[in-house]
Amino acid sequence: QSQLVESGGGLVQPGGSLTLSCAASGFTIDYYAIGWFRRAPGKEREGVASMSDTEVVTEYADSVRGRFTISRDNAKNLAFLQMNNLQPEDTGVYYCAADLGWNIATLDESEYEKWGQGTQVTVSS
Numbered sequence: 001q002s003q004l005v006e007s008g009g010g011l012v013q014p015g016g017s018l019t020l021s022c023a024a025s026g027f028t029i030d031y032y033a034i035g036w037f038r039r040a041p042g043k044e045r046e047g048v049a050s051m052s053d054t055e056v057v058t059e060y061a062d063s064v065r066g067r068f069t070i071s072r073d074n075a076k077n078l079a080f081l082q083m084n085n086l087q088p089e090d091t092g093v094y095y096c097a098a099d100l101g102w103n104i105a106t107l108d109e110s111e112y113e114k115w116g117q118g119t120q121v122t123v124s125s
Contacts, residue, residue, distance in 0.1 A: 002026035002114055006096050009119030016086050022079040022096030032098040033105055034072055034079040035112055040092040047107025057105040086123045093118040
């Protein structure tokens with residue numbers, strides 16, 4: 001049974017940093033693009049960052065570009081989202097997802113077949 005499990009969320013002050021991890025089991029992420037999405041309170045889920053299976057293509061939402069960095073370690077079946085200079089508007093539940101495809105990175109959640117359960121990130125003083 002394939003599964004994605006996020007970890008690393010928590011409470012952080014504005015300007016702080018967090019690194020989220022996404023652990024895959026039951027399948028290998030080698031052939032999957034990985035995406036990170038978030039759902040802020042009272043808002044629709046939105047794409048934050050994506051990286052292709054080849055690690056060549058990345059895409060970021062305008063709101064996080066320059067502050068967030070997506071990465072992956074295929075050998076360990078892990079993906080990461082490094083988040084710096086966090087702001088209250090970054091608060092939400094963060095999800096990782098996997099999209100089977102070659103050399104594609106997309107923030108379109110309809111493209112993703114596998115989803116984790118999410119991890120809460122709260123940015124507050």
